[in-house]
Amino acid sequence: MSSSDSVKSLPKVTSTEIKPAMSRISAILSHRTMRSRPEGVDGDINMDAEILASLGYKQELKRNYSTLEVFGISYSIMGLLPSIASTISIGLTAGPVGVVWGWFITGFFLIAIGIGMSELASSLPTSGGLYFWSxxxxxxxMKVWLSFFIGITNSLALCGALxxxxxxxxxxILACANLSHQDLVITDPMTYGVFAGCIILQTILxxxxxxFVARLQSVSIYVNVFLILLFFIAVPIGTKNNIGSFNDGAYIFGDFENFTSWPNGWSFLQFGLMPAVWTIGAFDSCVHMSEEAKDPSKAVPIGIIGSIGVCWVVGFFxxxxxxxxxxxxxxxxxxxxTGQPLAQIFLDSLGRKWAIAFMALITVGQFLMGASVLVAISRQVWAFARDDGLPFSSFIKVVNKKLAxxxxxxxxxxxxxxxxxxLCIVGSTAANALFSLSVLGNYLAWVTPQxxxxxxxxxxxVPGKFYLGPFxxxxxxxxxxxFQLFIIVMCCFPDDNVVAKDTMNYTVVLNGGAWILSxxxxxxxxxxxxxxxxxxxxPDDLDPETAEVLEGLDAVESNGAAPPRKV
Structure with a gap:
């Protein structure tokens, strides 16, 4: 039976069966295009555009991202050494055991999350991702209000990640300044000023x-690899020369300390797991690049699982x-x-000049992380605005055709x-909620479609190219x-079991307020x-077969299932 006959012979569907019917049709269209895949790069891109059309969207962005660059945007956002520099103080709250074993245990579950997300991304490759799947x-x-809720949640969570x-x-940056000028007093308004300046520079880039932005992901990979190699070489040598000895295995793998009033077990979970949860996060950025990736049903899963796996193993060491x-x-x-434990570790091991140089290099990696996550945020925001999910959607969803x-x-x-x-101006306690804000929102958005x-x-x-099978x-x-449900609950706990202004978890206030208002x-x-x-x-965006199928679905939708498709 030809593919055309397959589509024409589909059973009639009622309004309540429209989404399953669309899944079957999408599968048929996808398999048809895979069987007839044209040769060459242009043919591959045309096939990707046709699969996107089967999901209801025209190709507006250019598919400039190779599989390596899709991996690069997630890996860049994770930015191992810069991220560890930002979160090491959280892990050290539970001592070396929290830093080492908290990371290792969390990585196992993050691989599982990545696999689940990859199956969804391979099945329905669109930049909207999570709210579309929901x-x-x-x-x-529940379809409409739940997809709106997830779209808002994911957008705010990614902004929180940035x-x-x-x-x-x-x-x-201020730690570098303090290392150079020891009399510098770092204030909260000063921190926000630097923060705002960096956001503006990232926006321009x-x-x-x-x-250009696609090529930037390759640059970010090289910068992060260079930083890690330099770290593995310079810090142990500097420690040997300046401190004289290393901590033994019993300390590294077995010393637990509790700097909170929580019981030891909960302290390990809350503070030992969070560095990896935050660092190896935002891998849904690969999903939001689906409409700019070549062969996204394959490239996006590789980007998600590859970045998680590499960061899990290398971060552990x-x-x-x-x-x-x-x-x-x-x-x-x-x-x-310095305000940064890792900066102090570099100072102890390498001396002041090398510590400044190392922290300066880390700031470059961290800046590229921010630029990469801004790319992912903008694609999620653009996709959600395209579906009229945001205020001022008609303005936000416009694509610059010259720059694509x-x-x-x-x-x-x-x-x-x-x-x-x-929140940076309010103080460090409120500012630290930025880390949990991104985790809580992202995990809720990730787990819902699963x-x-x-x-x-x-x-x-309907399985895509990546699927583990029915068992x-x-x-x-x-x-x-x-695991995701556990992390969502854990993110809402305060840093101390005696809640005060300085120990309150403002994540609950931020997310709760945003959800209620939204x-x-x-x-x-x-x-x-x-x-x-x-x-x-x-109509001109569709091949005749796809147009015929969607016209049939419009007839069903016009009977009351949903507003008719504008095709």
Whole structure:
């Protein structure tokens, strides 16, 4: 039977069966294009555009990202050594055991999360990703408001990720300044000023052409690899020369300390797991590049799982070296005038000049991290605005045709991040909520479509190129689901069991307030205009077979399932 006959012979569907029917049709169209894949780069890109059309969207952005560059954007955002520099103080709250074993244990579960996300990304490769999947798998009565909630949550979480990365960058820049001028007193307004300046520079960089930003990911990979190699060589040599000896294995792998009033077990979980959870995060950035990636059903899973795996293994050894080379007095690291424990470790091991040089290199890596996450944020914001999910969507969703870049979405994302970053002025306790803000929002956005895929009877999952199979896929996905739910709960706990102004977890206030305001905005206004993912295809964008199928679906939708597709 020809592929055309297959489509024409599809059974009639009712309005309540429309999403499963769309899944079957998407699968047929995808397999048809795979079988008839044209040879050459242009043919591959045309096939990717046709698969995107089967999901209801026209190709507006250029597919400049190779598999390596898709990997690069996630790996760049993780930015191992710069990220560890920003989060090492959290892990040290549970001592070397928290730093080393917390990282190792977390990495196992992050691989499971990456596998679950990769299966979804391979099945439905679109920049909207999480909110699109949530709409696709949710029950009919929940589709629209749930996809809106996930779209807002994911957008704010990614903005929180940019804030936390750039806040760490500001701290590292000021640590370099303190190392050079020991009489410098670092203040909260000073931190925000540096933070804002870095956001503006990252915005200018990311507004350049799509092709340039894609090449930037390769540069970021090289910078991060160079930093890691230099770290593995210079820090142990410096420790041997300046300190004289290393900490032994019993200290590195077995010394647990508790600098909180929580019980030891909970202290390990809350502070030992968080550095890896935050560092090896934002791998959904690969998903948001689906409409700029070549062969996204394959490239995105490789980018997600590859970046998690590399950062898990290499980060584990970085943490071992840190614990081997640092002075065992952890309280002294917390009280360092540099404000950065890793900067103090470099100062002890390498001396002042080399410590300044090393921290300066780390700031370069951290700056590129921020630029990469801004790219991912802008694509999520652009995709959500394309479906009219944001205020001023008609303005934000416009793509600069000359540069093939959503410049307005980039600027909008930067403005939101600058507003959230005002927490830097409030103080370090509120500013530290930036780290949990991104984790809590991202994990909620990640886990929702995973749960819907398995618990909603009408959810029709059609495997893409990446799929573990009917046995291992549910096993791995449920492991990742339970871990994500645990992390969501853990992110809401305060740093101390005696809650005061200085120990309160402001993540609950930030996320809770944002969710309440967003849903009030939806129910009182936006529900009149937002109906979930909608097609922006014109008849000329479709091949005849796809057009015939979508016209048939429009006839079904016009009977009351959803607003008709504008095709």
């Amino acid at each position: 709409y696709h798998y949710a029950p009919q009565s 804030c936390s990365i750039t806040y760490g960058l500001a701290g590292q 990311v507004c350049l052409s799509s092709n 970085i943490n071992i070296v840190i614990c081997a080379c640092m002075v065992p007095d952890i309280q002294r690291l917390f009280d360092s005038p 870049t959503p410049i307005r979405a980039i600027i909008f994302s930067s403005i939101i991040s600058l507003a959230i970053g005002c 749960i819907l895929r398995f618990v909603v009877p009408t959810a029709a999952f 291992w896929s549910p096993v791995v996905n449920w492991i990742s689901i339970f 849903m009030l905005y939806y129910f009182f206004y936006k529900r009149k205009y937002y109906f979930g993912p909608k097609s922006n295809l014109d």
